[in-house]
Amino acid sequence: MENKEIGLEFSIKSGALDKQRSACVVVGVFENRKLTGSAVAIDQASGGYLAGILRGGDMDGKAGSTLLLHTVPDILADRVLLIGLGKERDFQEKTYRDAVQTTLRTLRDTGSTEAVIALTEVPLKQRDVTWNVTQAVIAAHEALYRFDTLKSKPAETRRPLKRVVFAVAKRGELKAAETGLARGLAIAHGMTLAKNLGNLPSNICTPDYLASTARKMAKTYGFGCEILDYAACDKLGMGSFLSVGKGSDKPPRFIVLKHQGGPKQQKPVVLVGKAITFDSGGISIKPAPDMDEMNYDMSGGGAVMGAFRAMGELGLKLNVIGLIPSCENMPDAAANKPGDIVTSMSGQTIEILNTDAEGRLILCDALTYAERFEPDAVIDLATLTGACVIALGAHPSALFSNHDPLARDIEQAADTAWDRVWRMPLWDDYQEQLKSSLADMANIGGRPGGSITAACFLSRFAKKYHWAHLDIAGVAYKGGRDKGSTGRPVSLLVHYLLQRARP
Numbered sequence: 205m206e207n208k209e210i211g212l213e214f215s216i217k218s219g220a221l222d223k224q225r226s227a228c229v230v231v232g233v234f235e236n237r238k239l240t241g242s243a244v245a246i247d248q249a250s251g252g253y254l255a256g257i258l259r260g261g262d263m264d265g266k267a268g269s270t271l272l273l274h275t276v277p278d279i280l281a282d283r284v285l286l287i288g289l290g291k292e293r294d295f296q297e298k299t300y301r302d303a304v305q306t307t308l309r310t311l312r313d314t315g316s317t318e319a320v321i322a323l324t325e326v327p328l329k330q331r332d333v334t335w336n337v338t339q340a341v342i343a344a345h346e347a348l349y350r351f352d353t354l355k356s357k358p359a360e361t362r363r364p365l366k367r368v369v370f371a372v373a374k375r376g377e378l379k380a381a382e383t384g385l386a387r388g389l390a391i392a393h394g395m396t397l398a399k400n401l402g403n404l405p406s407n408i409c410t411p412d413y414l415a416s417t418a419r420k421m422a423k424t425y426g427f428g429c430e431i432l433d434y435a436a437c438d439k440l441g442m443g444s445f446l447s448v449g450k451g452s453d454k455p456p457r458f459i460v461l462k463h464q465g466g467p468k469q470q471k472p473v474v475l476v477g478k479a480i481t482f483d484s485g486g487i488s489i490k491p492a493p494d495m496d497e498m499n500y501d502m503s504g505g506g507a508v509m510g511a512f513r514a515m516g517e518l519g520l521k522l523n524v525i526g527l528i529p530s531c532e533n534m535p536d537a538a539a540n541k542p543g544d545i546v547t548s549m550s551g552q553t554i555e556i557l558n559t560d561a562e563g564r565l566i567l568c569d570a571l572t573y574a575e576r577f578e579p580d581a582v583i584d585l586a587t588l589t590g591a592c593v594i595a596l597g598a599h600p601s602a603l604f605s606n607h608d609p610l611a612r613d614i615e616q617a618a619d620t621a622w623d624r625v626w627r628m629p630l631w632d633d634y635q636e637q638l639k640s641s642l643a644d645m646a647n648i649g650g651r652p653g654g655s656i657t658a659a660c661f662l663s664r665f666a667k668k669y670h671w672a673h674l675d676i677a678g679v680a681y682k683g684g685r686d687k688g689s690t691g692r693p694v695s696l697l698v699h700y701l702l703q704r705a706r707p
């Protein structure tokens with residue numbers, strides 16, 4: 205299955221929009237009829253036409269409102285699309301991103317083939333032009349993404365939007381805007397890959413499918429790539445990882461990706477992503493409702509692949525390793541049974557009291573494997589616990605770390621990426637809940653603080669380096685009408701890596 209892009213061409217321009225030839229020029233309007241920069245220019249050139257429309261009450265500037273105008277006098281553009289931005293005082297990141305998404309959806313539905321969007325010139329507190337353009341490109345992809353490769357007849361758009369130009373106010377801002385464009389495209393493409401992998405059902409997206417996707421990507425961008433099969437993992441002593449896949453007929457794969465963008469002696473960042481291609485729960489089987497969603501349980505691995513795609517496109521000057529343990533969690537005669545005890549690659553033994561707590565069982569061996577790279581930092585990503593969704597809902601990823609500076613760097617990247625995290629405690633007090641009478645530890649710690657005890661379990665395998673864990677169970681996909689994979693937290697990861705790659 206090829207991963208399909210949204211088929212749009214993006215570019216940047218600067219200067220006044222009243223003399224812009226275009227099928228559609230898009231400008232922002234705040235509440236109380238306050239026009240943004242380019243809207244003022246168009247209003248003046250058209251002899252106060254926009255002000256007149258607003259005074260007439262056709263558009264109130266409320267966030268989410270739109271008004272499409274044809275034949276505005278003395279303007280070279282065929283149409284002018286007004287986008288409501290809400291109260292100027294309340295204008296912030298979310299309103300900005302929402303406005304860009306509204307714009308793209310409106311343009312798609314009105315059949316414009318090409319447009320110049322001036323929302324990128326509207327300033328936000330503490331954000332620069334690069335940020336505005338990066339986020340606009342990501343939001344545009346967000347708005348137009350569709351996953352219809354599995355329908356026998358994909359819906360055809362009547363006159364699909366082909367070209368989008370983002371406008372900035374001054375010529376001097378062009379370079380910063382181009383940087384934002386390149387970043388936004390790389391991140392959006394990485395997110396699209398993560399979304400496509402997440403949305404594919406488990407009968408297509410198997411561990412082997414992920415492995416061949418990684419191999420293809422490695423070839424395109426010149427990454428190193430190693431795929432460890434059952435025998436190779438067995439030789440390494442990955443008893444915990446291998447135990448999870450035993451109930452499935454799909455063989456496990458341990459995927460290793462290497463991006464050598466920095467100097468040889470530079471210690472790498474290691475990204476570890478949970479990739480359970482289907483989580484039935486195993487013998488501790490899950491209830492039937494919503495079990496279909498468990499094909500998203502490879503989203504951590506998908507996000508690592510997405511981040512690699514972005515790194516490849518950007519030619520990121522940093523050494524990064526990606527580790528993706530992948531298998532399927534199924535009930536079967538050969539499957540793990542409650543009470544089974546396995547030996548992890550670290551030598552620590554684990555009593556499997558619940559076969560549905562399988563994510564930590566595959567991650568722990570990947571965390572031990574990470575030691576061989578003498579990493580500067582290790583970040584793992586996993587749809588690890590339902591408890592995380594109960595604690596934080598769908599908005600932030602839960603962040604756990606054994607190193608405060610690393611946690612702060614991730615918090616900062618998350619804020620810039622607008623792919624937010626919320627720090628959770630990793631106190632020793634919780635470790636007690638993992639006591640086992642027969643093995644070194646149990647794989648579950650009871651219901652209280654379920655996402656924390658899961659992180660505590662992982663921390664026992666991450667003692668030799670600076671480590672952070674992101675529980676993405678709440679953010680990786682959304683249910684309901686717009687059901688599907690979100691591509692999070694690819695943007696956070698890429699922003700974190702960009703932050704580090706800066707001299």
Ligand code: BES
Nearest residue numbers: 558560561562587588589590591648677
């Ligand atoms: N993949 C699930 C976590 C999950 C649940 C993600 C719901 C997204 C939505 C994970 O493998 C799991 O089953 N965790 C168990 C752990 C429990 C048995 C300690 C859970 O959260 O119920």
Ligand code: MN
Nearest residue numbers: 483560561562
């Ligand atoms: Mn599970």
Ligand code: ZN
Nearest residue numbers: 480483501563
């Ligand atoms: Zn799982």
